[in-house]
Amino acid sequence: xxxxxxxxxxxxxxxxxxxxxxxxxxxxxxxxxxxxxxxxxxxxxxxxxxxxxxxxxxxxxxxxxxxxxxxxxxxxxxxxxxxxxxxxxxxxxxxxxxxxxxxxxxxxxxxxxxxxxxxxxxxxxxxxxxxxxxxxxxxxxxxxxxxxxxxxxxxxxxxxxxxxxxxxxxxxxxxxxxxxxxxxxxxxxxxxxxxxxxxxxxxxxxxxxxxxxxxxxxxxxxxx
Numbered sequence: 428x429x430x431x432x433x434x435x436x437x438x439x440x441x442x443x444x445x446x447x448x449x450x451x452x453x454x455x456x457x458x459x460x461x462x463x464x465x466x467x468x469x470x471x472x473x474x475x476x477x478x479x480x481x482x483x484x485x486x487x488x489x490x491x492x493x494x495x496x497x498x499x500x501x502x503x504x505x506x507x508x509x510x511x512x513x514x515x516x517x518x519x520x521x522x523x524x525x526x527x528x529x530x531x532x533x534x535x536x537x538x539x540x541x542x543x544x545x546x547x548x549x550x551x552x553x554x555x556x557x558x559x560x561x562x563x564x565x566x567x568x569x570x571x572x573x574x575x576x577x578x579x580x581x582x583x584x585x586x587x588x589x590x591x592x593x594x595x596x597x598x599x600x601x602x603x604x605x606x607x608x609x610x611x612x613x614x615x616x617x618x619x620x621x622x623x624x625x626x627x628x629x630x631x632x633x634x635x636x637x638x639x640x641x642x643x644x645x646x647x648x649x650x651x
Contacts, residue, residue, distance in 0.1 A: 461498065461500070462558060463502075464494050464495055465491060465554055465556030466487040466555055466556075467553060467554025468483065468552065468554070468615075470550075470552070470615055470632065471609075471610045472630055472632050473549025473550060473632075474549060474550045474551075474553070475546070475549050475550075477546065479633065479634055480541060480553060481538050481541065483553050483614060483615070484507065484537045484538055484541060485534040485538070486614060487537075488533040488537050488555050491533060491555055492533055493530070496528050499562055500528065500562055501527055501528040502526050502557035503522050503524075503525065503526045503527075503561070504520055504558045505523070505537055505540070506556045506557075507519050507520075507540045507553070508555075510550065510552035511546070511550060511551065512550070512551060513548070514551065516552075519543065519544065520540070521536050521539070522559065526559065526560070537555045591611075592611040592616040594608055594611070595607055596642065598618055598640055598641065599642075600618070600620070600631075600633075600639055603620050604620060605620070605622050605625075605643055606618045606619050606620035607619060607621070607622075614634060615632050615633070615635060616632070616633055616634075616635045617630060617631070618630070618631055618632075618633065
């Protein structure tokens with residue numbers, strides 16, 4: 428102890444000596460309480476397809492609800508986060524009379540919040556969060572927050588069953604024709620519609636299991 432005091436001073440030396448002997452009279456602070464649970468995705472190319480945005484929000488809402496149930500929590504306030512093409516970030520929220528952990532309910536509210544925003548210029552980031560957390564769920568006695576039945580999530584949630592979309596991969600779309608994969612991730616594949624024989628074309632983003640998008644094969648070339 429004397430050597431510690433000489434090296435670092437009385438206050439620090441005495442404290443270090445006590446800690447070394449497992450003596451600590453400081454108050455124990457509990458783990459920080461979770462205040463919200465959220466899920467979001469950032470996309471390489473701006474999203475302009477409203478139905479695709481709704482599918483992504485639905486999937487994120489399902490993820491949030493799963494995590495709520497895993498931790499034995501529910502929440503009253505649903506928030507969406509939207510970053511536009513010009514990097515303006517918008518947050519919109521709505522609050523339920525009682526907490527929920529139902530994915531369909533969270534998704535319905537998130538889609539409703541999105542409907543009030545102008546996303547025509549494109550969206551770079553989408554996210555859903557639930558706050559106002561509680562460790563209980565109150566049944567709604569008056570039907571004000573009646574939950575819609577759990578519907579199957581869009582096919583985008585089962586993307587693992589679809590072929591992978593590797594960058595540079597040749598693809599063909601039923602309406603837009605042949606192109607190649609520019610990038611993919613977070614449930615979205617981005618395609619540039621051009622070939623070696625055609626000029627640079629538009630870039631479009633789709634759900635990775637869009638039924639109109641297929642890997643291109645040589646036999647797809649039109650016969651002369």
